[in-house]
Amino acid sequence: MENTAIEVKDLVVKRGKRTVLDRFNCSVPAGTVTGLLGPSGSGKTTLMRAIVGVQIVASGTVTVLGKAAGDAALRRELGYLTQAPSVYADLTVRENARYFASLYGLDSSTADSAVSDVGLADAATQLVGDLSGGQRARASLACAIVSQPKILILDEPTVGQDPVLRDELWARFRKFAEDGATLLVSSHVMDEANRCDRLLLIREGKLIADDTPAAVKAAAGTEDLDQAFLNLIRAGEKK
Numbered sequence: 001m002e003n004t005a006i007e008v009k010d011l012v013v014k015r016g017k018r019t020v021l022d023r024f025n026c027s028v029p030a031g032t033v034t035g036l037l038g039p040s041g042s043g044k045t046t047l048m049r050a051i052v053g054v055q056i057v058a059s060g061t062v063t064v065l066g067k068a069a070g071d072a073a074l075r076r077e078l079g080y081l082t083q084a085p086s087v088y089a090d091l092t093v094r095e096n097a098r099y100f101a102s103l104y105g106l107d108s109s110t111a112d113s114a115v116s117d118v119g120l121a122d123a124a125t126q127l128v129g130d131l132s133g134g135q136r137a138r139a140s141l142a143c144a145i146v147s148q149p150k151i152l153i154l155d156e157p158t159v160g161q162d163p164v165l166r167d168e169l170w171a172r173f174r175k176f177a178e179d180g181a182t183l184l185v186s187s188h189v190m191d192e193a194n195r196c197d198r199l200l201l202i203r204e205g206k207l208i209a210d211d212t213p214a215a216v217k218a219a220a221g222t223e224d225l226d227q228a229f230l231n232l233i234r235a236g237e238k239k
Helices: 044-052 093-103 108-117 133-145 163-178 213-220 225-238
Strands: 004-015 018-029 033-037 059-064 078-081 151-155 182-187 198-203 206-211
Touching (some): 004 044, 004 182, 018 044, 018 182, 018 198, 018 206, 033 044, 044 059, 044 078, 044 151, 044 182, 093 133, 108 133, 133 151, 133 163, 151 163, 198 213, 198 225, 206 213, 206 225, 213 225
Parallel strands (some): 033 182, 033 198, 078 151, 151 182
Antiparallel strands (some): 004 018
């Protein structure tokens, strides 16, 4: 049986009078790439923020590597890539990575390796402010992985990337998992779902599927994941 890296139980998150996540339950197996898919406003980012430990929750529990989400002991064990670039525009790619490495007491060679791992070795001396949007996203990813975390939470990591770079990033995500990391990757792009070991499909704060891509498609009676998602939504509405 696979070990569980992330466990979410009966999670409720509210924004004003709106319930964003409604008694939400899911688990993420260790050493896997799990895709978190759903339309905008479905609760994906809120769930990720709860796992990282920066989201105020109404009730329920989130456990990461056996500890409560947000526990200080998890800071080095968890890397988080937000949708907005989280790097300093007036520093170079290398300087950003080395700064974040220094926060963990790591040396410059570790930072430089992270820059290479996201395909930015040739742009290491460029100011982040001069980079394209896709390059800035990869610079943020370098800073998120610099501590070599056991858990990587990636919110829309391939937005703005061309098809070649998307493919390269997914190859790197797979390598991280092969090296023992656990990845939770959100996306709007259903073709990326086929690259995952497991899928969490979410709509309006509720989990509508939690299985392998093949099993999700089989349950929905189609080989097309976009259609599978629609079929599952419609099946849920009929209940």
